[in-house]
Amino acid sequence: MSALEPASALACAAAGRVGEIAARIGDPAFIQECAARYTAAGFGFPGEAEVRSWRNSWPPLLQALVRAGLSDLWVYLEYGTPGGGRRLDALLVGAGPNGALGLVVVELKQWQTCRILDTTRVRRSDGVVTAHPVHQVDAYRSFFTHWRPQDAPVLDVRAVVVLHNATAEQGAVLLAGAGGGARAGIPVLSAEDLSRPGGELARLLLAGDLEVPNSRQVKEFERIRWEPSSRLLDHVGAELEGSRTFALVGDQQNAFLEVRAAAASHLPDLAVDTAREGPVGGAVITVSGGPGSGKTALAVRLLGHLMRAYPTAHPCFITPSGTLRAHLLDAVIGHSAARELFPGIGTLRSTAQRAGALVIDEAQRINRGGSRGLPPDLEAVVKKVPLAVIFLDERQIIRPGEGTTVEEIRTAARALGRTHHHLELTGSFRCAGSAAYTHWVDDLLYGTPSPWTGHDGYDLGTAADPFVLQEWIEQATADGHTARTAAGFCWPWPRDRPCTPALPLDIRIEVPSSTGAGGTRVWEAAWNASTALTAPDGSVLAPASQLWATHTGGHQQIGCIYTAQGLEYHHAGIIIGPDLTWTHGRWTAHPHQSRDETLRGLPPEQYLRYALNIYRVLLTRGTHTTRIHSTDPQTQHHLNTLIRPGGPAAV
Structure with a gap:
């Protein structure tokens, strides 16, 4: 294997045996190749400062590894975590004790x-x-634990910080400042440490017991499809109690630390730990990010921290999404004061009067109430709450009357004399961590559609008709996975429909006969139920609509934007209805095909904005797999030219 061409197309700047890369580290052509691979991996074009850091930091590390007798270990430089949330400076891979793969995450600093x-x-x-x-490298170490799938090789993950320009005294000061706890066992190595004799140096680098990995072990590592090993909703209670069930990395970690610092500055009189830096005052922090960027996971982690550090601030979590709130409440059944932690959106203004700290998720969905500026309820938050952390995604605005933006919040905060900070989450922690897939969706809907290459492993396909889609969903469910189909709101959904003894089949789609003899078949399905339905024997026929995405029986009904937004499931089927078609090389909206009374009467160009946002949400719910079907033959053909058609066997 070449030093620049590992067994699979991993996102990194270079990969190969330590000795091979060390031999080329001074070659300008090598740096150029690394820059090209860095760009091809989707990291962007490396700037002058980035390349300079490579030239300054890679040689002392690689020279130390060679001197430590580790030339035959495998090394990755600028190794990208799934979703592009962060790049590791270096990652060593060897054969660890007891048959495990030994990983050493290396954080390089020129400081x-x-x-x-x-x-x-x-x-x-x-x-x-x-x-x-x-703290940073500890989060990377945790990432490999939390994102390791069950069928992956056993991993023995270590972490080390290398300050190749620092003295031993400077390194010791930094290590002492890290504290203990979860970060125990992470050494900080100085320039003096890197000059130690080989065996001692290998031990300092936590690689003294690692053996040379064979090609099979390297391939096994490179073929791991990193994915979250647990779902947020399964662990909300543990998060609130302080258990770190999710690793925050990259932008998530930076945002968490920024908010913690703001809390220490603006909630000192309410804090258990009053150590702080900066002036006392009010702060509004906006956090934006696309689907699966980790907004809700970060918001829950922040709520847990604020509860423990500032209990007298009475921190709360509010979302305008009734579906998300229902799932959060369902996840913390049995925990004391759960409802007080997650009050309804209707209490936003009154909550703002008493809360010292408030976390708001899905803020773009807050109704303006006829206001041209910031929604009055949100304005009360900006004006009154000492620390407001507001999460939003402006491309998830799905109805008229919604649409709060970062700029509006910034303007209001400054006008009210509040400090404003904005943070951006750029990673992707859904869709198997595939930033490429989320970018593909955005290009499909808002830019220039491009073929799906599938190079990073996310499973995307089309379904020829709803029968195929239904069979796929049922098979995935039988295999023990969470699988759901969601559709555009293009079929009647009467509020007074009878729901006993079974749900009415509201959705009817005509499909050409599969026999080739002409004629059509009719596929029928039910929208999700308003309230939970059970059979006489007690078995679940359908969960309540707000729990459709996760509760037993939900796979037998069809969800929509209002029951899917903010949630995720393993396998996502999407039916693009007749309200959005690909016509004459562009997306065309047909609002008269919508059954959503808030959208049906809009002009086509105005409706198009909401339709694109709605289908963007639906297309980004699947953590493992997505299958798409359009009721419009021309649109289906367009999708088939971009995506290799898939079917039930592709699950």
Whole structure:
């Protein structure tokens, strides 16, 4: 295997045996190849500062690894975590004890000195505040634990910080500032440490017991499809109690530390731990990110931290999504004061009067109430709450009357004399961590559609008709997975429909006969139920609509934007209805085909904006697999030219 061409197309700048890469590290052509691969991996074009850091940091690391006798270990430089949430400076892979794969995550720093702000943050000599390197690399170490699928090889993951320009004394100061706990066992190595004798140096690098990996082991590692090993909703209670069931990495981790620092600054009189830096005052923090960027996971983690550190601030979590709130409440059944932690959106203004800290998720869905500016309820939050953390995605605005933006919040905060910070989450922690897939969806709907290459492993396909889609969903469910079909709101959904003894088949789609003899078949299905339905024997016929996405029986009904937004499931089937078609090389909206009374009367161009956003949400619910069917033959043909058609066997 070439040093630049591993067994699979991993997202990294270079990969190969340590000795092979060390031999080329001074070759300008090698750096050019790394820059090209870095861009091809989707990281963007490396700037001058990035390339300079490679030239400064890679040689001392690789030279140390060679001197430590680790030339035959495998190394990845600029290894990208799934979804592009962050890149690891270097990752060593060897054969560990007891048959495990041994991984050593290496965080490289050119620093000599920095100011320790607390156990999680430091201020560099250039004034930039960033995560403490030990805390940062600890999150990367946790990532491999939380994202390792059950069928992957056993991993023995270690982590180390390398300050190749620092003295031993400077390294010791940084390590002492990291504290203990979860970060115990992560050494900070200085330039002096890197000059130690081979065997001692290998032990300092936590690689002294690693053997040379064979090609099979390297391939096994490279073929791992990293994915979250647990679902947020399964662990909300544990998160609120302080258990770290999800690893925050990259932008998530940075945002978490920023909000923690803001809380220490603006809630000092309410804090259990009053250590803080900066002036006392009110702060509004907006956090934006696309589907699966980790907004809700971060919001729940922040709520847990605020509950423990600032109990007298009475922190709360509010979302305008009744479906998301229902799932959060369902996830914390049995936990004390659960409803007080997750009040309804109708209480937003009154909650703002008493809460010292407020986390708002899906804020773009808050109704304006006729206001041209910030919704009055949200304006009360910006005006009154000492610390407001507001999560939103402007491309998930799905109805007229919604649409709060970051700029509107920023303007209101400044007008009211509040401090405003904006944070962006760029990673993708859904759709098997495939940033390529979420970018593909955005290009499909808002830009220039492109063929799906599937190079990063996300399973995307089309379904020839709803019968095929239904068979696929049922098979996935039988295999023990969570699988759901959601559709555009293009079929009647009467509020007074009878729901006993079974749900009415509201959705009817005519499909050409599969026999080739002409004629049509009619596929029929039910929208999800308003309330839970059970059979006389007690078996579940249908869960309540707000729990359709996760509760038993939901796969037998069809969901829509209002029951899917904010949630996820393993396998997602999507039916694009006749309200959105690909016509003459562009998306065309047909609002008269919608059954949503809030949208049906809009002009086509205005409706198009909401339709694209709605289908963007539906297309990004599947954590493992997505299958798409359009009721319009021309649109289906367009999708088939972009995606290799899939079927039930592709699950």
